[in-house]
Amino acid sequence: MKAVGIVLAGGKRNALGALTMQRNVAAIPIGGSYRAIDFALSNLSNSGIKKVAVVCQHNTRSLTDHITSSKWWGFGRKKTGLFLFTPHMISAETFSYRGTADAIYQNIDFLKKSNEPYVVITACEQVTKMDYNKVIKYHIEKGADITVVCKEMGSFDVRDYGVVELDEESRLINLEEKPLEPQHTTVSLGTYVIGRELLIHLLEELESEARYNIVSDILIRYRRKLKIYGYMFTGYWKTVKDIEAFYNINMDFLNAEVRTLLFKTSPHIYTKAKDEPPAKFNDHSNISNSIISGGDIINGMVEESVIFRKVFVGENAVIKNSIIMEGCTIGRGAVLENVILDKQVYVSDGQRLIGTPNDILVYPKRSII
Known part of the structure; x- marks a missing residue:
């Protein structure tokens, strides 16, 4: 047409x-x-x-x-x-x-x-x-x-x-x-x-x-x-x-x-390509029903979450029901649940960010928590 x-x-x-x-x-x-x-x-x-x-x-x-x-x-x-x-x-x-x-x-x-x-x-x-x-x-x-x-x-x-x-x-x-x-x-x-x-x-x-x-x-x-x-x-x-x-x-x-x-399924949805290395899953990582993207390094647990590119998840960190955008760093032992992190957010070791399904916590770009 x-x-x-x-x-x-x-x-x-x-x-x-x-x-x-x-x-x-x-x-x-x-x-x-x-x-x-x-x-x-x-x-x-x-x-x-x-x-x-x-x-x-x-x-x-x-x-x-x-x-x-x-x-x-x-x-x-x-x-x-x-x-x-x-x-x-x-x-x-x-x-x-x-x-x-x-x-x-x-x-x-x-x-x-x-x-x-x-x-x-x-x-x-x-x-x-x-x-x-x-x-x-x-x-x-x-x-x-x-x-x-x-x-x-x-x-x-x-x-x-x-x-x-x-x-x-x-x-x-x-x-x-x-x-x-x-x-x-x-x-x-x-x-x-x-x-x-x-x-x-x-x-x-x-x-x-x-x-x-x-x-x-x-x-x-x-x-x-x-x-x-x-x-x-x-x-x-x-x-x-x-x-x-x-x-x-x-x-x-x-x-x-x-x-x-x-x-x-065809026809496909297209986007601007990003050349990133494959995601890396280190020892003790545990992934359950989540989207993991190129450049991610996972050392902890990710469950029911969407992880964008170049995200680092530290040892013993736990991410549940969350959206983590590009370039974020999740420190060792941090716990995130019902959270949205915008790009390049730094979560310190041991932090606990706990939202609820009716109250999603949102952190703006480049926040340090």
């Missing part, structure tokens, strides 16, 4: 606290070797969409470093590629985006210089494997102006999501953003398919009226004027919206079914 992709990576995620203090949410580490944006980029590339814009605003340095070489996701070929747009790269009255629609409008030349008939817009923090060709095909079959990818969430608390109401033909009747008392259990996943020319027209119209948001100013405002349909997605999907969600996503990767779906 002929389409261009837009990955929205502009918004702040204050609910992630220290984890996004110095990084864009798109660059947050996931599953031992990946970043959040790897899933969106891989899904676009695997769907044959090879011209992609990443629109971001806050803490762009780590994201820029990660996606500088677009070859890892199969971009960068002739007349295609991976493009990074930030507010300071453009001529505008403000050095920030005023909303999701404004973020795309301020880079509207990307759309005007493209020839593809469709645009796939998606968020940077979705952990999923999705075939956008199926969504575009559905979009065409329905004769839709806009297609919103949706998911039935059942008993899951949907108050922090965009809750949609669809009719019997899956046409959008209503969309309520983060309702206090949801009347439905189907949510928008923040992924849309729209005609390129229609999107350009809508963005220019919104700009003339000082409107800046995709959800409120396009989907809700135009829900009766335009033919907006919902495409029901049934696969694994989670979004990195807060500390609890980040923790649970990483713990999901310890589930063999989820790990096989995301990483061991």
Whole structure:
């Protein structure tokens, strides 16, 4: 299918606290070797969409470093590629985006210089494997102006999501953003398919009226004027919206079914390669249902945990139900349970860091404990 992709990576995620203090949410580490944006980029590339814009605003340095070489996701070929747009790269009255629609409008030349008939817009923090060709095909079959990818969430608390109401033909009747008392259990996943020319027209119209948001100013405002349909997605999907969600996503990767779906079946999820030596398991190390990454040196016990690259675990140290990011050092006899350590945290010998499933302890980058 002929389409261009837009990955929205502009918004702040204050609910992630220290984890996004110095990084864009798109660059947050996931599953031992990946970043959040790897899933969106891989899904676009695997769907044959090879011209992609990443629109971001806050803490762009780590994201820029990660996606500088677009070859890892199969971009960068002739007349295609991976493009990074930030507010300071453009001529505008403000050095920030005023909303999701404004973020795309301020880079509207990307759309005007493209020839593809469709645009796939998606968020940077979705952990999923999705075939956008199926969504575009559905979009065409329905004769839709806009297609919103949706998911039935059942008993899951949907108050922090965009809750949609669809009719019997899956046409959008209503969309309520983060309702206090949801009347439905189907949510928008923040992924849309729209005609390129229609999107350009809508963005220019919104700009003339000082409107800046995709959800409120396009989907809700135009829900009766335009033919907006919902495409029901049934696969694994989670979004990195807060500390609890980040923790649970990483713990999901310890589930063999989820790990096989995301990483061991084609098409694959790709990331920027890191050349590290194999993990080293010394005498008396004990590993149980955990992810261990390249460059790790394990001397203690690791149980139900995700260990990123170049982590040193000292003798008699115990790590349970925790996420340890790149370059951390865990001292001898230290005990960590229900903990998230950001990069390059040093835990002294004999320290006890004990959280609970409902109160995960988070330590910022380069902490000394």
